[in-house]
Amino acid sequence: xxxxxVVLDLIRVIKExxxxxxxxxxxxxxxxxxxxxxxxxxSVQMYFEIAAKDSxxxxxxxxxxxxxxxxxxxxxxxxxxxKKSFQCPDCGGDSVLVKGTGREFYxxxxxxx
Amino acid sequence: MEVILMKELLEANDKLxxxxxxxxxxxxxxxxxxxxxxxxxxxxxxxxxxRELGEIPVGAIEGDIASSIDAENLEKQGLHxxxxxxxxxxxxxxxxxxxxxxxxxxxxxxxxxxxxxxLICPAEFDLGENVRLLAASVPEGDDKPFKYVPMFSYADxxxxxxxxxxxxxxxxxxxFFKGLRAVSQAPVFEVSLKKGQKTQGIKGxxxxxxxxxxxxx
Numbered sequence: 327x328x329x330x331x332v333v334l335d336l337i338r339v340i341k342e343x344x345x346x347x348x349x350x351x352x353x354x355x356x357x358x359x360x361x362x363x364x365x366x367x368x369s370v371q372m373y374f375e376i377a378a379k380d381s382x383x384x385x386x387x388x389x390x391x392x393x394x395x396x397x398x399x400x401x402x403x404x405x406x407x408x409k410k411s412f413q414c415p416d417c418g419g420d421s422v423l424v425k426g427t428g429r430e431f432y433x434x435x436x437x438x439x
Numbered sequence: 440m441e442v443i444l445m446k447e448l449l450e451a452n453d454k455l456x457x458x459x460x461x462x463x464x465x466x467x468x469x470x471x472x473x474x475x476x477x478x479x480x481x482x483x484x485x486x487x488x489x490r491e492l493g494e495i496p497v498g499a500i501e502g503d504i505a506s507s508i509d510a511e512n513l514e515k516q517g518l519h520x521x522x523x524x525x526x527x528x529x530x531x532x533x534x535x536x537x538x539x540x541x542x543x544x545x546x547x548x549x550x551x552x553x554x555x556x557x558l559i560c561p562a563e564f565d566l567g568e569n570v571r572l573l574a575a576s577v578p579e580g581d582d583k584p585f586k587y588v589p590m591f592s593y594a595d596x597x598x599x600x601x602x603x604x605x606x607x608x609x610x611x612x613x614x615f616f617k618g619l620r621a622v623s624q625a626p627v628f629e630v631s632l633k634k635g636q637k638t639q640g641i642k643g644x645x646x647x648x649x650x651x652x653x654x655x656x
Contacts, residue, residue: 339450395588
Protein backbone atom coordinates (compact mmCIF):
# COMPACT_ATOMS: atom_id res chain seq x y z
CA UNK A 327 0.00 0.00 0.00
CA UNK A 328 2.75 2.42 0.88
CA UNK A 329 5.05 1.57 -2.02
CA UNK A 330 4.28 4.69 -4.06
CA UNK A 331 6.32 7.17 -1.99
CA VAL A 332 9.10 4.59 -1.90
CA VAL A 333 9.10 4.20 -5.68
CA LEU A 334 9.17 7.97 -6.18
CA ASP A 335 12.19 8.12 -3.89
CA LEU A 336 13.84 5.29 -5.82
CA ILE A 337 13.37 7.04 -9.17
CA ARG A 338 14.63 10.35 -7.78
CA VAL A 339 17.83 8.71 -6.47
CA ILE A 340 18.52 6.71 -9.63
CA LYS A 341 17.90 9.70 -11.91
CA GLU A 342 20.38 11.74 -9.93
CA UNK A 343 23.01 8.99 -9.87
CA UNK A 344 22.58 8.34 -13.61
CA UNK A 345 22.95 12.04 -14.39
CA UNK A 346 26.16 12.25 -12.32
CA UNK A 347 27.66 9.45 -14.42
CA UNK A 348 26.39 10.71 -17.75
CA UNK A 349 24.16 7.68 -18.34
CA UNK A 350 21.40 8.12 -20.90
CA UNK A 351 19.62 4.99 -19.93
CA UNK A 352 19.26 2.77 -16.86
CA UNK A 353 18.82 -0.90 -17.73
CA UNK A 354 18.57 -2.61 -14.36
CA UNK A 355 18.07 -1.68 -10.71
CA UNK A 356 18.94 -4.15 -7.98
CA UNK A 357 16.92 -3.78 -4.77
CA UNK A 358 17.48 -5.54 -1.46
CA UNK A 359 14.31 -5.98 0.57
CA UNK A 360 14.07 -7.48 4.03
CA UNK A 361 11.09 -9.62 4.90
CA UNK A 362 10.01 -7.28 7.68
CA UNK A 363 10.06 -4.16 5.55
CA UNK A 364 6.47 -4.84 4.34
CA UNK A 365 7.33 -3.97 0.76
CA UNK A 366 5.61 -5.99 -1.96
CA UNK A 367 7.52 -6.60 -5.22
CA UNK A 368 4.44 -6.49 -7.42
CA SER A 369 3.38 -3.13 -6.02
CA VAL A 370 6.85 -1.68 -6.49
CA GLN A 371 6.85 -2.98 -10.06
CA MET A 372 3.42 -1.55 -10.83
CA TYR A 373 4.14 1.92 -9.47
CA PHE A 374 7.58 1.91 -11.07
CA GLU A 375 6.20 1.28 -14.54
CA ILE A 376 3.87 4.25 -14.20
CA ALA A 377 6.21 6.65 -12.42
CA ALA A 378 9.38 5.94 -14.42
CA LYS A 379 7.73 6.69 -17.75
CA ASP A 380 9.56 9.39 -19.73
CA SER A 381 12.61 9.15 -17.45
CA UNK A 382 16.00 7.48 -18.06
CA UNK A 383 14.71 4.66 -15.85
CA UNK A 384 11.77 3.78 -18.12
CA UNK A 385 12.01 0.08 -19.11
CA UNK A 386 14.69 -0.65 -16.50
CA UNK A 387 14.38 -4.15 -15.12
CA UNK A 388 13.85 -4.34 -11.37
CA UNK A 389 15.73 -7.17 -9.65
CA UNK A 390 14.52 -8.02 -6.14
CA UNK A 391 16.80 -9.70 -3.64
CA UNK A 392 15.01 -10.83 -0.49
CA UNK A 393 16.54 -11.12 2.94
CA UNK A 394 14.81 -13.11 5.66
CA UNK A 395 14.33 -12.15 9.28
CA UNK A 396 16.54 -14.45 11.34
CA UNK A 397 15.41 -16.29 14.43
CA UNK A 398 17.53 -17.77 17.20
CA UNK A 399 16.40 -20.80 19.14
CA UNK A 400 16.35 -20.14 22.89
CA UNK A 401 17.02 -23.79 23.62
CA UNK A 402 19.76 -24.97 21.26
CA UNK A 403 20.99 -21.66 19.84
CA UNK A 404 20.38 -22.52 16.20
CA UNK A 405 19.83 -19.54 13.91
CA UNK A 406 17.35 -20.00 11.09
CA UNK A 407 15.30 -17.86 8.70
CA UNK A 408 11.75 -16.96 9.75
CA LYS A 409 9.22 -18.68 7.52
CA LYS A 410 5.94 -19.44 9.17
CA SER A 411 6.74 -20.60 12.63
CA PHE A 412 8.83 -19.43 15.54
CA GLN A 413 9.67 -23.03 16.41
CA CYS A 414 13.18 -24.35 15.92
CA PRO A 415 13.31 -26.85 13.03
CA ASP A 416 15.94 -28.89 14.92
CA CYS A 417 14.79 -29.15 18.52
CA GLY A 418 11.30 -27.58 18.48
CA GLY A 419 12.29 -24.90 21.00
CA ASP A 420 10.90 -21.36 20.98
CA SER A 421 12.95 -18.78 19.15
CA VAL A 422 13.38 -15.02 19.23
CA LEU A 423 13.95 -12.53 16.48
CA VAL A 424 17.56 -11.52 15.89
CA LYS A 425 17.32 -7.75 16.19
CA GLY A 426 17.82 -5.76 13.01
CA THR A 427 17.47 -8.71 10.62
CA GLY A 428 14.88 -8.59 7.84
CA ARG A 429 14.71 -4.79 7.89
CA GLU A 430 16.97 -4.21 4.90
CA PHE A 431 15.64 -1.87 2.29
CA TYR A 432 18.15 -0.34 -0.07
CA UNK A 433 19.33 0.00 -3.65
CA UNK A 434 22.30 -2.33 -4.02
CA UNK A 435 23.30 -1.30 -7.53
CA UNK A 436 22.12 -0.24 -10.94
CA UNK A 437 23.22 -0.80 -14.52
CA UNK A 438 23.31 1.94 -17.08
CA UNK A 439 24.90 3.16 -20.26
CA MET B 440 28.10 -0.77 -16.54
CA GLU B 441 27.10 -1.77 -13.04
CA VAL B 442 27.31 0.87 -10.33
CA ILE B 443 27.28 -0.27 -6.70
CA LEU B 444 25.23 2.20 -4.69
CA MET B 445 24.21 0.66 -1.34
CA LYS B 446 21.82 3.53 -0.80
CA GLU B 447 19.01 3.33 1.72
CA LEU B 448 15.54 3.89 0.38
CA LEU B 449 13.24 6.08 2.47
CA GLU B 450 16.25 8.35 2.84
CA ALA B 451 14.15 11.43 2.05
CA ASN B 452 11.71 10.49 4.80
CA ASP B 453 14.47 9.70 7.28
CA LYS B 454 16.19 13.02 6.67
CA LEU B 455 13.02 14.95 7.41
CA UNK B 456 12.45 12.73 10.44
CA UNK B 457 15.82 13.86 11.81
CA UNK B 458 14.80 17.48 11.26
CA UNK B 459 11.56 16.84 13.15
CA UNK B 460 13.52 15.23 15.96
CA UNK B 461 15.75 18.29 16.21
CA UNK B 462 12.66 20.56 16.16
CA UNK B 463 11.01 18.66 19.04
CA UNK B 464 14.26 18.56 20.95
CA UNK B 465 14.79 22.34 20.60
CA UNK B 466 11.37 22.82 22.21
CA UNK B 467 11.94 20.26 24.92
CA UNK B 468 9.12 18.11 23.63
CA UNK B 469 8.86 14.33 23.91
CA UNK B 470 7.30 13.05 20.68
CA UNK B 471 5.38 9.79 20.91
CA UNK B 472 4.42 7.96 17.72
CA UNK B 473 1.25 6.14 18.76
CA UNK B 474 0.36 3.30 16.42
CA UNK B 475 -2.25 0.57 16.36
CA UNK B 476 -5.26 -0.84 14.52
CA UNK B 477 -8.40 1.22 13.91
CA UNK B 478 -10.43 1.00 17.10
CA UNK B 479 -7.59 -0.15 19.31
CA UNK B 480 -8.22 2.80 21.63
CA UNK B 481 -5.45 5.19 20.62
CA UNK B 482 -7.41 8.42 21.13
CA UNK B 483 -8.92 7.22 24.40
CA UNK B 484 -5.44 6.29 25.57
CA UNK B 485 -4.17 9.81 24.81
CA UNK B 486 -6.95 11.44 26.87
CA UNK B 487 -6.43 9.08 29.78
CA UNK B 488 -2.65 9.50 29.80
CA UNK B 489 -3.03 13.29 29.59
CA ARG B 490 -5.28 13.27 32.67
CA GLU B 491 -2.82 11.06 34.50
CA LEU B 492 0.22 13.16 33.57
CA GLY B 493 -1.36 16.15 35.28
CA GLU B 494 1.23 18.91 35.32
CA ILE B 495 2.97 17.95 32.06
CA PRO B 496 1.22 19.60 29.09
CA VAL B 497 0.06 17.18 26.41
CA GLY B 498 -0.65 17.90 22.75
CA ALA B 499 -1.75 15.69 19.90
CA ILE B 500 -1.21 15.51 16.17
CA GLU B 501 -4.01 13.36 14.85
CA GLY B 502 -3.53 11.42 11.65
CA ASP B 503 -6.57 10.04 9.89
CA ILE B 504 -7.53 9.29 6.33
CA ALA B 505 -10.50 11.67 6.71
CA SER B 506 -12.47 13.64 9.31
CA SER B 507 -11.41 15.75 12.28
CA ILE B 508 -13.38 13.83 14.89
CA ASP B 509 -10.36 12.87 16.98
CA ALA B 510 -8.77 16.32 17.11
CA GLU B 511 -12.12 17.93 17.97
CA ASN B 512 -12.71 15.44 20.77
CA LEU B 513 -9.30 16.05 22.25
CA GLU B 514 -9.69 19.84 21.93
CA LYS B 515 -12.92 19.59 23.95
CA GLN B 516 -10.89 17.96 26.68
CA GLY B 517 -8.44 20.83 26.64
CA LEU B 518 -5.63 19.22 24.66
CA HIS B 519 -3.99 21.23 21.90
CA UNK B 520 -4.64 19.18 18.80
CA UNK B 521 -3.98 19.38 15.10
CA UNK B 522 -5.65 17.13 12.56
CA UNK B 523 -3.82 15.82 9.54
CA UNK B 524 -5.92 14.14 6.87
CA UNK B 525 -3.85 11.86 4.70
CA UNK B 526 -6.59 11.63 2.03
CA UNK B 527 -6.19 7.92 1.50
CA UNK B 528 -2.55 7.43 2.49
CA UNK B 529 -2.23 4.54 4.90
CA UNK B 530 0.38 6.08 7.19
CA UNK B 531 1.86 9.37 8.34
CA UNK B 532 5.26 10.34 7.00
CA UNK B 533 7.76 12.81 8.36
CA UNK B 534 6.83 15.48 5.81
CA UNK B 535 3.38 16.14 7.29
CA UNK B 536 4.44 16.07 10.94
CA UNK B 537 6.12 19.44 10.93
CA UNK B 538 2.89 21.20 9.82
CA UNK B 539 0.99 19.57 12.65
CA UNK B 540 3.71 20.38 15.16
CA UNK B 541 3.72 24.04 14.16
CA UNK B 542 -0.06 24.22 14.47
CA UNK B 543 -0.07 23.07 18.07
CA UNK B 544 3.06 25.11 18.82
CA UNK B 545 3.99 23.11 21.90
CA UNK B 546 6.90 23.67 24.26
CA UNK B 547 7.96 21.71 27.34
CA UNK B 548 5.53 18.85 27.07
CA UNK B 549 4.57 15.59 25.45
CA UNK B 550 3.20 15.45 21.91
CA UNK B 551 1.36 12.36 20.76
CA UNK B 552 1.44 11.72 17.05
CA UNK B 553 -1.55 9.47 16.55
CA UNK B 554 -0.83 7.50 13.42
CA UNK B 555 -3.38 6.23 10.91
CA UNK B 556 -5.05 3.08 12.27
CA UNK B 557 -3.07 0.34 10.55
CA LEU B 558 -0.78 -2.43 11.82
CA ILE B 559 1.44 -2.54 8.75
CA CYS B 560 2.59 0.59 6.95
CA PRO B 561 3.19 3.03 9.85
CA ALA B 562 5.96 0.76 11.15
CA GLU B 563 8.07 1.70 8.12
CA PHE B 564 8.15 5.44 8.58
CA ASP B 565 10.28 7.24 11.12
CA LEU B 566 8.48 10.48 12.02
CA GLY B 567 11.18 11.92 14.25
CA GLU B 568 9.61 10.54 17.41
CA ASN B 569 11.39 9.69 20.65
CA VAL B 570 9.12 6.80 21.55
CA ARG B 571 7.09 4.33 19.50
CA LEU B 572 4.06 3.28 21.49
CA LEU B 573 1.80 0.54 20.21
CA ALA B 574 -1.82 0.26 21.30
CA ALA B 575 -2.83 -3.37 20.81
CA SER B 576 -6.36 -4.16 21.93
CA VAL B 577 -7.59 -7.42 23.39
CA PRO B 578 -10.44 -7.95 20.85
CA GLU B 579 -7.90 -7.97 18.00
CA GLY B 580 -6.77 -11.36 19.26
CA ASP B 581 -3.79 -12.86 21.07
CA ASP B 582 -2.09 -14.03 17.87
CA LYS B 583 -1.30 -10.58 16.48
CA PRO B 584 2.39 -10.43 17.52
CA PHE B 585 2.96 -13.58 15.45
CA LYS B 586 1.24 -12.05 12.42
CA TYR B 587 2.41 -8.44 12.48
CA VAL B 588 6.05 -8.95 13.30
CA PRO B 589 7.35 -5.60 11.99
CA MET B 590 4.94 -3.51 14.06
CA PHE B 591 5.37 -5.51 17.26
CA SER B 592 9.14 -5.72 16.88
CA TYR B 593 9.61 -1.96 16.32
CA ALA B 594 7.53 -0.77 19.29
CA ASP B 595 9.39 0.62 22.29
CA UNK B 596 6.40 -0.01 24.55
CA UNK B 597 3.04 -1.75 24.20
CA UNK B 598 -0.25 -0.75 25.78
CA UNK B 599 -2.51 -3.80 25.78
CA UNK B 600 -5.88 -2.06 25.83
CA UNK B 601 -9.45 -3.18 26.65
CA UNK B 602 -8.17 -5.77 29.12
CA UNK B 603 -11.63 -5.87 30.71
CA UNK B 604 -12.69 -7.86 27.63
CA UNK B 605 -10.17 -10.67 28.07
CA UNK B 606 -12.63 -13.19 29.40
CA UNK B 607 -15.46 -12.16 27.08
CA UNK B 608 -13.41 -12.70 23.92
CA UNK B 609 -11.34 -15.64 25.17
CA UNK B 610 -8.03 -13.81 24.92
CA UNK B 611 -5.10 -16.13 25.62
CA UNK B 612 -2.80 -13.81 27.53
CA UNK B 613 0.07 -16.31 27.68
CA UNK B 614 0.00 -16.77 23.91
CA PHE B 615 0.07 -13.00 23.37
CA PHE B 616 3.15 -12.70 25.56
CA LYS B 617 4.78 -15.70 23.90
CA GLY B 618 4.42 -14.04 20.50
CA LEU B 619 5.46 -10.64 21.72
CA ARG B 620 8.51 -11.90 23.59
CA ALA B 621 9.68 -13.72 20.46
CA VAL B 622 10.07 -10.39 18.67
CA SER B 623 10.45 -7.76 21.37
CA GLN B 624 11.45 -7.06 24.95
CA ALA B 625 9.30 -3.91 25.11
CA PRO B 626 7.46 -3.23 28.38
CA VAL B 627 3.75 -4.04 28.28
CA PHE B 628 1.07 -2.10 30.15
CA GLU B 629 -2.24 -3.86 30.56
CA VAL B 630 -4.87 -1.16 30.39
CA SER B 631 -8.60 -0.96 30.87
CA LEU B 632 -10.45 2.32 30.46
CA LYS B 633 -14.01 1.08 30.41
CA LYS B 634 -16.45 3.89 31.12
CA GLY B 635 -17.97 3.76 34.57
CA GLN B 636 -15.32 1.39 35.90
CA LYS B 637 -12.09 1.93 37.75
CA THR B 638 -9.30 2.42 35.24
CA GLN B 639 -6.43 -0.01 35.14
CA GLY B 640 -2.85 0.22 34.00
CA ILE B 641 -2.91 3.81 32.78
CA LYS B 642 -0.56 4.95 35.57
CA GLY B 643 2.07 2.59 34.16
CA UNK B 644 1.87 4.17 30.70
CA UNK B 645 1.94 7.68 32.17
CA UNK B 646 4.92 6.91 34.42
CA UNK B 647 6.82 5.36 31.53
CA UNK B 648 6.29 8.50 29.43
CA UNK B 649 6.98 10.83 32.36
CA UNK B 650 10.36 9.15 32.87
CA UNK B 651 11.15 9.50 29.16
CA UNK B 652 10.13 13.15 29.30
CA UNK B 653 12.23 13.85 32.38
CA UNK B 654 15.27 12.24 30.77
CA UNK B 655 15.13 14.63 27.78
CA UNK B 656 18.19 16.82 27.72
